[in-house]
Amino acid sequence: MAETAKLCFRNKTALAPMVRVGTLPMRLLALDYGADIVYCEELIDIKMAQCKRVVNEVLDTVDFVAPDDRVMFRTCSREKDRVVFQMGTADPQRALIVAQLVQNDVAAIDVNMGCPKEYSTKGGMGAALLSDPDKIEAILTTLVNGLSKPVTCKIRVLPSLEDTVKLVKRIEKTGVSALAVHGRFKEERPQHPVHCDYIQAVTKVVSIPVIANGGSLDLVKTHSDITKFREATGACSVMVARAAMWNPSIFCSKGTVSVDEVMEEYIKYAVRYDNNAFNTKYCLCQMLRDRVESPMGKQLHAAQTTKEICAVYSMMEYYDKIESELQQRREEKNNTIESHPTLDGDVITMPVRFEKREYPPQITPKMYLLEWSRREKLEQPVYEVVQRSQDRAFQSTVIVAEKKYRSTLWEKSKKSAEQAAAVVCLRVLGVPEGRVGEDSCELVNKRKREENKNGEIQSEDSPVPELDGRKRHITQSPEKAEEPANRTTNKAVMNALHVNQTAS
Numbered sequence: 059m060a061e062t063a064k065l066c067f068r069n070k071t072a073l074a075p076m077v078r079v080g081t082l083p084m085r086l087l088a089l090d091y092g093a094d095i096v097y098c099e100e101l102i103d104i105k106m107a108q109c110k111r112v113v114n115e116v117l118d119t120v121d122f123v124a125p126d127d128r129v130m131f132r133t134c135s136r137e138k139d140r141v142v143f144q145m146g147t148a149d150p151q152r153a154l155i156v157a158q159l160v161q162n163d164v165a166a167i168d169v170n171m172g173c174p175k176e177y178s179t180k181g182g183m184g185a186a187l188l189s190d191p192d193k194i195e196a197i198l199t200t201l202v203n204g205l206s207k208p209v210t211c212k213i214r215v216l217p218s219l220e221d222t223v224k225l226v227k228r229i230e231k232t233g234v235s236a237l238a239v240h241g242r243f244k245e246e247r248p249q250h251p252v253h254c255d256y257i258q259a260v261t262k263v264v265s266i267p268v269i270a271n272g273g274s275l276d277l278v279k280t281h282s283d284i285t286k287f288r289e290a291t292g293a294c295s296v297m298v299a300r301a302a303m304w305n306p307s308i309f310c311s312k313g314t315v316s317v318d319e320v321m322e323e324y325i326k327y328a329v330r331y332d333n334n335a336f337n338t339k340y341c342l343c344q345m346l347r348d349r350v351e352s353p354m355g356k357q358l359h360a361a362q363t364t365k366e367i368c369a370v371y372s373m374m375e376y377y378d379k380i381e382s383e384l385q386q387r388r389e390e391k392n393n394t395i396e397s398h399p400t401l402d403g404d405v406i407t408m409p410v411r412f413e414k415r416e417y418p419p420q421i422t423p424k425m426y427l428l429e430w431s432r433r434e435k436l437e438q439p440v441y442e443v444v445q446r447s448q449d450r451a452f453q454s455t456v457i458v459a460e461k462k463y464r465s466t467l468w469e470k471s472k473k474s475a476e477q478a479a480a481v482v483c484l485r486v487l488g489v490p491e492g493r494v495g496e497d498s499c500e501l502v503n504k505r506k507r508e509e510n511k512n513g514e515i516q517s518e519d520s521p522v523p524e525l526d527g528r529k530r531h532i533t534q535s536p537e538k539a540e541e542p543a544n545r546t547t548n549k550a551v552m553n554a555l556h557v558n559q560t561a562s
């Protein structure tokens with residue numbers, strides 16, 4: 059199979075890396091409007107090194123998920139050839155581990171050497187690297203030698219032009235494919251004027267593509283200013299941060315689109331890709347700029363969830379449509395998972411996550427399991443919870459009719475872990491769990507009452523309700539229905555397990 063062409067950094071306009079702003083919705087929007095390259099927000103190597111790569115079949119994305127289940131980096135095929143993964147690092151080997159983890163899902167790897175914030179510099183990352191050229195060389199050489207994707211870095215200029223020139227020559231020798239230069243000293247704030255002359259000096263001494271950055275406040279206000287900034291610095295490419303954060307349609311060569319329209323498009327992506335609501339809100343507040351104190355800005359400020367954000371923008375119809383599509387996909391996915399419970403020692407396990415939003419308010423799987431146990435005249439379910447030390451996540455095992463059930467996935471709270479264990483038990487048993495759109499217990503009771511009235515053999519004590527679409531879990535013969543509830547349940551569960559009995 060032909061290898062895809064490596065990302066070229068010449069004659070390009072790029073969305074700059076921006077914490078909270080540069081997540082998937084903003085990157086896709088920038089691409090829609092005409093950006094050639096999009097950088098993700100800076101992600102710290104220590105956090106990324108703990109992540110697992112997960113293909114998210116519901117959203118059609120690839121997620122890098124932390125042990126506490128937070129999605130640290132989400133990407134999709136649409137941006138694969140144009141997204142640059144930026145990391146914060148001060149450790150060549152850790153940087154390599156992270157870069158190897160993500161490289162097949164991104165177009166290039168960038169190292170942030172310009173962040174002046176204390177959280178970065180105190181760990182030797184960001185702008186702290188600028189005063190440690192040996193470390194810069196070690197990180198970049200390790201990455202260039204160990205990766206198949208282009209490696210780049212983003213620096214700030216040093217107070218002396220001579221030192222800046224020395225540094226960039228050394229950086230070029232490591233084999234990086236491009237160099238982004240933010241034309242400010244590390245002590246300077248975003249409102250200080252950008253030093254175009256420093257960027258120009260850099261472009262004269264290196265032959266790799268230089269990407270000019272820092273023009274947003276005074277120089278780059280419209281699309282045509284991007285070209286002017288390119289010319290003023292002599293760089294071959296331009297990277298835009300704040301001007302794009304305020305209105306990403308700055309990348310559009312046909313002229314900018316109204317911010318109101320842009321916000322709507324941004325929200326659509328945020329819903330579609332389940333963007334962190336806090337980040338979505340942050341981004342929208344940036345786009346509102348001086349309107350952030352308006353009544354709408356205040357409503358936005360009060361919104362806590364994506365749904366509430368959509369309500370502020372009168373986009374509930376869109377939200378409901380996408381949410382129901384995603385919900386349908388989640389259910390399809392759950393159904394696939396449901397058919398594969400496995401035995402781990404004496405515990406029946408399934409990879410189940412407790413999603414609160416899948417249940418009506420006040421309804422939980424634990425309630426359903428308790429109600430079912432009472433009806434089956436079983437002892438009350440008993441929950442055991444463990445917490446692991448590395449991320450303080452919880453896992454629960456529930457004991458029902460002397461059988462143990464557990465989700466293989468760890469949850470952030472004890473409560474969610476118990477709910478997940480209850481879901482595993484209910485799904486294995488084929489009992490309703492109370493999810494939205496599912497047959498409810500009420501329905502089961504009503505049906506049974508009606509069946510009794512009609513003189514059918516169905517007994518109220520039938521150990522396992524056989525509901526539409528769930529029969530596949532439990533195959534019961536009529537004799538088994540006469541057995542004591544707990545024994546029957548146990549056997550039925552074992553029947554339901556697609557495992558080799560010897561495996562236990």
Ligand SMILES: Cc1cc2nc3c(=O)[nH]c(=O)nc-3n(C[C@H](O)[C@H](O)[C@H](O)COP(=O)(O)O)c2cc1C
Pocket residue numbers: 074075076077078079098099100144170171172173212240248271272273274275297298299300301303
């Ligand atoms: C909200 C915000 C977040 C930022 N986060 C990052 C980051 O994660 N990595 C980085 O290298 N620079 C970051 N920056 C700096 C920008 O990438 C850029 O260098 C700076 O804003 C100057 O460019 P501009 O004049 O186009 O805004 C951030 C800037 C802003 C405004």
